[in-house]
Amino acid sequence: MSTPHPFDPLSPGEIVKAATIVRRELQGKDPNFRVITLKEPPKREMISFLDGGHRDQTHPRPVRAARVQVTIRGDSCPNEMVELIVNLDSGLIIKKEHLVGKHPYIDSAYMQAAEKACRADPRVEAEIQSLKLPDGAKVVVEPWAYATDGMNDMSARTTMCWFYMRLVDHPDANYYAYPLDLCAEVSEDLQVTRIYHLPSSEDERIRKDARPYDHSKVHPTALSEYHPDLRPPPRTTTKPYQVIQPEGPSFSVEGNLLSWEKWSMRVGFNYREGLTLHDIRYEGRSLFYRLSLAEMFVPYGDPRTPYPRKGAFDLGNDGAGMNANNLRLGCDCLGLIKYFDGWHNTAGGEPLKLPNVVCCHEQDDGILWKHTNHRTQNAVVTRSRILVLQTIITVSNYEYIFAFHFSQDASIHYEVRATGILSTAPINNDHVGYGTVVAPGVLAPYHQHLFSLRIDPAIDGHANSLQVEESHAMPINDPDVHNPLGVGYTTQSKIITTEGGLDLDFASNRTFKIINEGKVNPITGTPVGFKLLPCYSQMLLAHPQSYHARRSEFGSHAVWVTRYQDDELFPSGQHTMQSLGGEGISSTIESRKGDVAASGVRNEDIVVWHTFGSTHNPRIEDWPVMPSEKMIVGLKPVNFFTGNPGLDVAVSTQEQNQSVLVGDETGCKTGVCPRL
């Protein structure tokens, strides 16, 4: 086995080793292994390794370490969380901490037990009976992590179970089409502690009385099913479309080191963030130390109890890595595909393979650049090739497709697509102000998807600054300003000196540049940098005093800048399950406020976090399965190079691209067209 690179995820053997060490440490405690993952080395050591160790194998390697989270039956708590940091080189425990009152991410085995507990509860059964469901209905219980609303004691887990039914006898029937007027709260020890009847019109609140299911809400499957078994035959008009690369891919992979065109980077993966990217370089020049999706928060906007308990931290609570799809050739990705596997662990501490969680492939992206000299009519055109690293996660009803796109012009785009099925609630014939009726009796409630993209820059080194530039009209009647015809405009910029949150403003063309003030572009005379192309989005709507706001924190500003600290990876805090708030990015910033040595962000190792997303007030076109909704963030060089980095891309030729003419002249309308 070759020596792993310090950024490599833990190998199966390392997972076994970490578990063995922890099991020995916790003798007799029967640990439930929730996490065995790489503890990334301190950046201080990594910088030294990357700068020296890249070339010089005699350079000391950072210690290889694992972060392990287990739950054990504690003295006072049936589900006590212990976190251990294990030195895999020495076999020693570096740190061991009992995290009282914290919960690890969702335990799917436990959730299934909660579901079963619900079904086994005679009161729940009686409630189901009183709904007088249609013949053949099969009840489905969907357990959700409890979003703190201040009404329950937090020391123990609470699970919210939502009820649906399947009317069609098929395992993939869309039960979200039949939300039931029932909801149960399940305690840590798997007891049903409360049953709710859900509000069903604008003025209604939770009720004591059951209300029988309204059989007029039963509707044709064509309105609500997405599975092809349950649908009419699909359209047949879409002809096959295939991508061939006769000389193979333009990328190469050695272990987790990915090289493509002038890019290099290391591909990482963990249970929580899913895909992570490390040490991203272009022509060997350092750009980013680490890029990752750091958190996601999906709060629902219906104010009526118990709906405020719907607010999902899809990374902190669920795990983007844990829920990453096993991607399929020809389905999730088109063309020549390289897959990366992930490794997690079982409850017993054995390695668990997560196959094909990341796919890597190239795409044609239209025209990279073109110019026609109007004097000669000579056109020069190059096509744009991009490298795509894609991962897809399923979080209960929803899917998210996350993709990094690398371009030949040295830009990076991060694309999020939201798809999947809307989380639904029952409704009568009324309309409410917090949702859309997407099928008879089915309310798709308003909600938000807020993402935090963590950008850990290393723009030509680690001392970076965040510069905010705006474009402003010059005054027209100021005797000190030469603007006689009123057309002048100029830029104004400032460099952020202390940690904090900032907002977007397209009206002033506000631009966020990550620059290295110590490296001046020899031609422009300005610091080298990369700019953020933000995704303009509404921020969190929940009131700042609400649990949603206090727990998520990152949703109040579009751009955050912080001083780099090891292990500060998550803008809503390390442990989001039933968190009480005050552990996220704004709290961290507040805690360092005034401590200039710790909070200065000018010419320092900084991290930039971009909050973006969508206020998703569903439309019926999102039902029964939602067409992908794209959100795109970009990072582009700005006076970093000495010219267009894609200038040396070869011009496009028909000889290479083998396109085919369609037209009357070839008689080719529907058949195979001859190549010209």
Place this chain on the structure above:
Amino acid sequence: MSTPHPFDPLSPGEIVKAATIVRRELQGKDPNFRVITLKEPPKREMISFLDGGHRDQTHPRPVRAARVQVTIRGDSCPNEMVELIVNLDSGLIIKKEHLVGKHPYIDSAYMQAAEKACRADPRVEAEIQSLKLPDGAKVVVEPWAYATDGMNDMSARTTMCWFYMRLVDHPDANYYAYPLDLCAEVSEDLQVTRIYHLPSSEDERIRKDARPYDHSKVHPTALSEYHPDLRPPPRTTTKPYQVIQPEGPSFSVEGNLLSWEKWSMRVGFNYREGLTLHDIRYEGRSLFYRLSLAEMFVPYGDPRTPYPRKGAFDLGNDGAGMNANNLRLGCDCLGLIKYFDGWHNTAGGEPLKLPNVVCCHEQDDGILWKHTNHRTQNAVVTRSRILVLQTIITVSNYEYIFAFHFSQDASIHYEVRATGILSTAPINNDHVGYGTVVAPGVLAPYHQHLFSLRIDPAIDGHANSLQVEESHAMPINDPDVHNPLGVGYTTQSKIITTEGGLDLDFASNRTFKIINEGKVNPITGTPVGFKLLPCYSQMLLAHPQSYHARRSEFGSHAVWVTRYQDDELFPSGQHTMQSLGGEGISSTIESRKGDVAASGVRNEDIVVWHTFGSTHNPRIEDWPVMPSEKMIVGLKPVNFFTGNPGLDVAVSTQEQNQSVLVGDETGCKTGVCPRL
């Protein structure tokens, strides 16, 4: 010859016929034919035709008419513009108007004459001599239409000539890399009326004295050339990437009627707007009567004379159709390509073919929708196919790539890519507040690109309204509002009743919906509609009193709504060449203000105009040719259908898609990979 559809552009025969009629009308005047184009029928007649005539051939057809613009030697003006509307069915002139003080779009033959006049002028020659250019330098004169700055009499054309040099003896050498300190103004009668020495540092103004060229600004071609003849060999790492469609395209074309998946539309083309789309339907349901790029304005932000004269109306002055590229198979488009030709006319009134001005092809666009049932682990995934209609224009130094993307989920995206070469100005060793130094002695000035997308909706009919919806947090301590936990939010909407300009606001998730209040969605209970996904952009920076603002008008608001009027197609007015202002969208709205019958926009035939673009403060990476800068606008159904319109797209299969696995296990890293 078959009867043309009323939306079909004029055929060559019709162009000949129109010219013949006009020549007869203007006997002895020796007209210079600038425009012979379709005059689209009155919408009133077209609605009747489309509703009835689609099916019923006995329905009366609208009159076939041509709009003709000629210049003639007038009594007082050497270049008098006459516009004629010709009835091609009867051969009669419907309308004839002498447009005093107006100018047609740029006459390239005249521009070449202006260029020659400059070179022939002995004062200009003396100025060039005094520049003491390097040996072998070839001077290039770039004539620009004069952007009104109030300093010249407008009754005659003025041309601004900018000077550059080529140092490399190659016809495609990038002369923008060597802007010279010289500028000449040329009069209508081709006399050089003024010579400027350009300001070259922040505080400098135009000067009397010439300043010799600073030979230290001569730099290696690798920094400034884009043509492959003048560049080092290109990178060879990009492997071929081909698209094959073994069963042919999924679209079909009959004349200008294009059908694809459930879409149908008619493809139009004219000298000014270039590509236009008409009668866009999905499953036969009417969505848009007409979609087009209506105007573009590119004002430069340098306040120093004569730079305020740089402000280009790329449609009104140059013509997106006139300047449309002849697209090449395998270069501009990849895969199976159908091309459309355009027709224009010569100065003599003969038909002039503009070949391959529009390409039509399909693209794979990643995943359309996906869901994995977490209970069964069954994944259903469909890939998204899009239909692309692309046209590319060259306007002097710049290129714009315009593409409509039609999706299987009934959404439309309009993508603009800006590429080409920056317009440059000379600079000394100074830095100025209105530009970026991109090469020694080369200033790329700040400028804006503002586009106006004209959306003429017909959402299930022609009586439409514009609804503005926002998402707002509910108050937290209002006793009349039930929001105990502070998480509630709801939407507020209003319907616009009178014409005007509106602004974007992502902070309130402000959404613009074009709705048909007369057609209520049977499930959601709300009016059917389409929403605009805007491109968030800074509006025009030039002062409202400036000529730039007064001439362009549309740049002051992101969304405009007007009442439909035949021939109201251009938001900066019909004639933009040297216009004085007051002819654009806001003036039109102002002129109808108070006249409720003419300006009401609720339940009326309305037009929505979206202003978007970029404040382009160049980065050196845009030099010497700019990587495409994408701007995207979307139109999506919102409660128009009764579910996801792409639900019936067949699931993706490897059998159809024939993807190829790359990996160690197949030993396939660089060679041809076996299909699995």
